[in-house]
């Protein structure tokens with residue numbers, strides 16, 4: 001079975017590919033479909049945006065498509081940047097710009113008020129179905145960036161259970177516990193009932 005990852009974000013792509021490797025799939029990225037340019041994400045929720053991306057890539061390729069929309073919800077900011085996480089510091093901003101803006105915005109805010117949730121919605125679209133699943137992780141925004149791995153807000157997203165930021169984890173470690181890892185495993189389980197031969201849940205994953 002072919003599956004197109006409907007994202008222009010190479011970092012998200014790598015994490016998704018790692019978890020999909022175990023299944024008999026031909027995973028394609030948008031590098032194989034250069035005609036697909038930027039997709040306007042004008043939904044007001046992660047679910048709407050994930051579906052917009054998966055539908056558009058399915059429409060243009062005719063293949064089963066899988067999209068991820070992710071947001072960081074900071075309690076002190078009433079859930080911002082949320083669905084606007086990519087553009088928190090402005091259009092065309094870098095990961096660093098976003099992290100800098102977040103740390104500046106939370107300057108002086110005490111630890112107990114820095115709670116945050118990282119949330120991912122995965123959408124799968126083919127000619128017969130539209131499916132979505134979610135995964136989230138509760139953590140907090142650290143006062144300093146820490147670690148060298150990951151991408152985006154990873155250097156400042158602190159996971160209390162592991163006592164480190166996402167950037168202090170390997171990709172495998174992050175995928176085991178992350179918002180994206182959870183959403184992906186939920187989608188694999190759901191697809192198991194639609195495509196049992198392809199998405200059998202592996203023994204040690206169950």
Ligand code: ITT
Nearest residue numbers: 006007008009068069070085086151152153154180
């Ligand atoms: P696509 O829409 O092409 O998939 P995107 O980068 O715009 O790529 P999102 O809207 O889902 O993707 O992500 C919003 C931003 O949130 C993203 O640009 C990163 O800055 C950040 N982000 C997403 N997943 C993350 C993760 O696992 N760790 C840290 N930051 C993440």
